Amino acid sequence: MNESARIVTFKMDGREIGAREDETILQVATDNGIFIPTLCYLEGLSAMGGCRLCMVEVKETSKLVPSCVTYAREGMEVITNSERLAKYRIMLLELFFAERNHICAICVANGRCELQNLTVNLGMTHVHFPYFYPRVPVDASHERFVLDHNRCILCTRCVRVCAEIEGAHTLDVMTRGMDSRIITDLNQAWGSSVTCTRCGKCVNVCPTGALSEKGKAVADIAVKKQFLPYLTRMRRGKQ
Numbered sequence: 338m339n340e341s342a343r344i345v346t347f348k349m350d351g352r353e354i355g356a357r358e359d360e361t362i363l364q365v366a367t368d369n370g371i372f373i374p375t376l377c378y379l380e381g382l383s384a385m386g387g388c389r390l391c392m393v394e395v396k397e398t399s400k401l402v403p404s405c406v407t408y409a410r411e412g413m414e415v416i417t418n419s420e421r422l423a424k425y426r427i428m429l430l431e432l433f434f435a436e437r438n439h440i441c442a443i444c445v446a447n448g449r450c451e452l453q454n455l456t457v458n459l460g461m462t463h464v465h466f467p468y469f470y471p472r473v474p475v476d477a478s479h480e481r482f483v484l485d486h487n488r489c490i491l492c493t494r495c496v497r498v499c500a501e502i503e504g505a506h507t508l509d510v511m512t513r514g515m516d517s518r519i520i521t522d523l524n525q526a527w528g529s530s531v532t533c534t535r536c537g538k539c540v541n542v543c544p545t546g547a548l549s550e551k552g553k554a555v556a557d558i559a560v561k562k563q564f565l566p567y568l569t570r571m572r573r574g575k576q
């Protein structure tokens with residue numbers, strides 16, 4: 338946070354709002370009780386603007402902008418909820434469901450999954466795209482954790498927490514587009530990784546059932562991402 342950042346005023350959903358110029362639209366919305374859906378964003382990790390669910394309208398441009406990486410500017414007019422945004426967000430959710438196998442009834446995260454919760458809250462009822470369902474493996478080689486690529490939405494929260502908070506850099510993304518996969522070390526079995534500290538941070542921040550802990554109740558995993566803002570503040574020497 339930049340202590341000398343200027344204060345800017347702008348409109349959000351018709352309300353006059355004051356914010357620091359180094360705050361993103363998403364941060365300002367959250368501070369003002371305005372809900373913007375997100376999946377790849379997680380407070381305490383760097384923002385990547387990858388999932389596009391947090392797109393908002395800005396009056397000066399016809400393009401939608403990702404609110405997690407767009408900063409507040411003097412005089413801007415932001416709309417966080419509209420018919421256009423609602424349709425767009427549902428389409429994005431449908432694409433997640435079309436790309437890999439998200440059959441909630443047989444998923445370890447059923448009932449605590451952020452993707453599942455958003456489909457309910459945003460009103461997604463059908464998938465209007467052909468299902469791809471690629472044949473992707475499950476890596477259960479780690480003595481404590483499981484990585485099921487079928488449930489992965491490539492939000493990279495696990496990659497970022499492993500690099501930015503744990504400092505292990507065990508996880509990464511391999512290839513591009515539909516063939517993208519989360520890998521451990523040099524694309525080897527997770528169980529043979531020499532860099533993994535077995536801290537479990539990646540499992541705690543995963544929004545779906547892609548990462549899970551062997552023999553642990555799913556409900557125990559759900560609340561633990563709260564450690565992130567705390568660790569980030571401590572690392573910067575602020576409490």
Ligand code: SF4
Nearest residue numbers: 499533534536537539
């Ligand atoms: S358990 Fe910790 S070190 Fe291992 S991959 Fe996950 S976050 Fe990285």
Ligand code: SF4
Nearest residue numbers: 489490492493495543
């Ligand atoms: S394994 Fe989980 S946290 Fe990692 S990219 Fe996939 S969905 Fe996101």
